[in-house]
Amino acid sequence: MAYRDSGKTKLSKGILEMKFMKKSKDQALKDIQDEEGRMLFEDQLTEGMKAGISNYILEPSFIPCEGLIDGRLSFRGMNPEIERLMELEEIAKRPPVNTSMSADISDVEMVQYRQSLVETVASKYKSKKNRKSNEKRNSDDVHSNQDKPPKKKYKFIKPKDE
Secondary structure, eight states, rough: HHHHHHSSSOOOOOHSSSGGGGHHHHHHHHHHHHHHHOOOOOOOTTTHHHOOOOOOOOOOOGGGGOOOOOOOOTTTSHHHHHHHHHHHHHHHSSSSOOOEEEEEOHHHHHHHHHHHHHHHHHHSSSOOHHHHHHHHHHHHHTTSSSOOOOOOOOOOOOOOOO
């Protein structure tokens, strides 16, 4: 509070509350807020900023400017020349596409892999009855050259009462 008393004489609170002193009250409040703001940012402001000498920031390196885009832009055919330049710059930024990529797996292997995936997913959604009949067909195809009799299906045997 000591910094407020330095320099200028202050009007009492009662006088500032009077109707005809409204402008003076607003000015006094503004002065107080400005002084508090100066005190808060005193360590961050340089002498040049306080004096208002320069509105520009001098940067010793051009590195912050490297990623900036050009100042001239055009959209939706407003300036076709600039749009063409923008398109050429965009093409230059893109990496070249290598069309001679070698395949890691052959087409036949890919077809087999894909087919096995399709069969796996299809078997997931089959009903239990369809699965058994499908397994029998597959086992018949596999074992057709072997003359094995089909497995006998055992029935439930009731226990004997003694």
